[in-house]
Amino acid sequence: MNVERLKQIQSELPADVTLVAVSKTRTKEEVDEAYQAGCTIFGENKVQEIIAKYDKNYHWHMIGHLQRNKVKQVLPLVDMIQSLDSLSLAKEIEKQAAKIEKNIAVLVEVNISQEENKTGLPKEDVLDFIAQCKESFPHIDIQGLMCVGPNTSDTVYIAECFEQVHQLFLEAKKQYGDSIRWLSMGMSADWKIAVKHGSNMVRIGSDIFGPRNYQI
């Protein structure tokens, strides 16, 4: 893990932008090191990894596609699920959250670039989906939107995508007020663009921990 780089990122991030350190594929020792250096929220995309590295003193966010059969295991461990992408998943989260009487903070994942390998709802469906969740699932606290930027070096296109999600976020905020508070966008390669377009939560992995051996 690169403490210098982390300090650099922390100094460049505006004060109102929250950093999620994406610790997928990293060891518990690396997570501990990042915690010592000031990271408090860790993002993971696999339930097994959260279980393996779990530490109750840290905050954990599920940021990857969540299978319904893993909801029960992960729910007690995480502070936020950033990757709600279907009604069937929402139903399962509600069911398991009700059982353990936990209100869980959730972000709706938007598939903005319509790339086939990306999860998330099409942006046209997002507002109706939020309305349905707010109406039907009392244990799900929808707090905003998450998206993964397009996989391209075309910064103009990346900015366009982020701005579309930003507009959607503002629309949701208009309807639901301050319960909609998080716009989670931006990773190592594009977080500066994301912050310019309204992101207040960035998810940074390789820029903090170094390159991953494999892409997930």
Ligand SMILES: *Cc1c(COP(=O)(O)O)cnc(C)c1O
């Ligand atoms: C891996 C991942 C990140 C972090 O990516 P880096 O390029 O390593 O910063 C952020 N968000 C999601 C959903 C991811 O899967």
